[in-house]
Amino acid sequence: MAPVLYVTHLTPPVRAVLMTAKTIDLDLELKKLNVEKREHKNSEFLKLNPQHTVPTLVDNDFVLWDSHAIMAYLVSKYAKDDSLYPNDLKQRAIVNQRMHFENGVAFPELLKILYPIIHDGKKTITQEDEIAADEVYSFLEAFLDGKQWITGDSVTIADYSLITTITALNVLVKIDHVVFPNLNTWMKKLEQLPVYEANRKGLDSYTTHVKLLLR
Amino acid sequence: MAPTLYMMPPSPPVRAVLITAKSIGLDLELKQLNLRRGDHKTPEYLKLNPQHTVPTLVDDDGFVLWDSHAIMVYLLSKYAKDDSLYPQDLRKRAVIDQRMHFDSGVAFAVFLRILYPLIYGEKKTITSEDTKAAEEVYSFLEAFLEGRQWLTGDFVTIADYSLIATTSSLNVLVKIDPVKYPKLTAWVKNVEKLPAYEANKPGLEKFIGYVKSILG
Ligand SMILES: N[C@@H](CCC(=O)N[C@@H](CS)C(=O)NCC(=O)O)C(=O)O
């Protein structure tokens, strides 16, 4: 039986898991929760995940949430090799560092800019928003120094985790190609991967939605 | 040669690494940075860690790594005698990863959000919004502890170390109500009894003194 993935919209952490599943050819059964009906806070879902976030995975009798933990688990359990999440101590350590950067810095910055637009009718991107996004971009620019992918010479789940968030942030505050050439090249390369399709659909509808709100 | 840890004692992620090192009997050479002086933004430090955070580890072979969670996993995998603090078992490991991401994305993030305006003199009190945010963290932890002695099950893991460092600090800003959060309160007591918890104390004391100097 295919593992079940609970999602609401195709948010960045959800898309990161979808990219991972697609790369390793794993079928997931998507179950859509309706946020407007607060289905992610009903007692049934809270029993699965008291933190009420999506994505949440149910693999037989095992329940897991947080996209980073889910990606690492799926690769370790279902992938043919370890390339997406290397067994090598040092390589894995860098992947973990980048994922905690996504989780502790990049994703919160995205939410901080996005929330007032979605919930409070904010219509403009402020200079403060731009400074915050540019700081995230400059960290990534430094991480990419001398590297093809975000952790080294091959694609890992850290690339998936970050590309889904960065492409969403890029809709709000455009990445300046001149200031962030490494970042720009990295995005272009990811966009050319077949698996990038798993990011595109969610990103497109998000882009349309945000542009409408900002108009 | 012992691995080097760039650190600042009051920092919760630093303390999580210190607890981990102590529990596996690993010596670290500590290099203290003064963040107020901007030690973390010197060209030399930025070359090590462009994200300019503490803790940053430099292993004896020159390998550089930051983020406390990544450091803890790395140190255990390389130096620990067994895997009990971060088991090989896929499911156990996955739940530990989830808890550690809860730390970096939620608990520690809330901690910083409350602390920063105090440090930068933008406010002098804990607001009701702060209290609400901290209480949400506590209620998540209370739920995670349902039916469990430790945060991920029957054994202490680095998820406990990571979250005790953050929670004991958040508790300085917004007290944990033992009536509302009995499991969390019991867990804190249990962790405090671990010999490795000694490594959390000096930095936490410094942090308490620091917060008192701001809040009075
Ligand atoms: N660190 C988590 C973040 C998950 C997260 O915050 N998801 C949001 C949607 S993008 C959510 O579920 N929000 C609903 C809620 O927190 O109640 C992950 O990577 O899975």
Ligand SMILES: N[C@@H](CCC(=O)N[C@@H](CS)C(=O)NCC(=O)O)C(=O)O
């Ligand atoms: N997720 C990181 C957080 C590290 C962090 O933010 N440390 C703070 C001190 S508690 C810091 O170095 N701040 C200085 C800065 O970001 O410039 C970890 O677990 O190591």
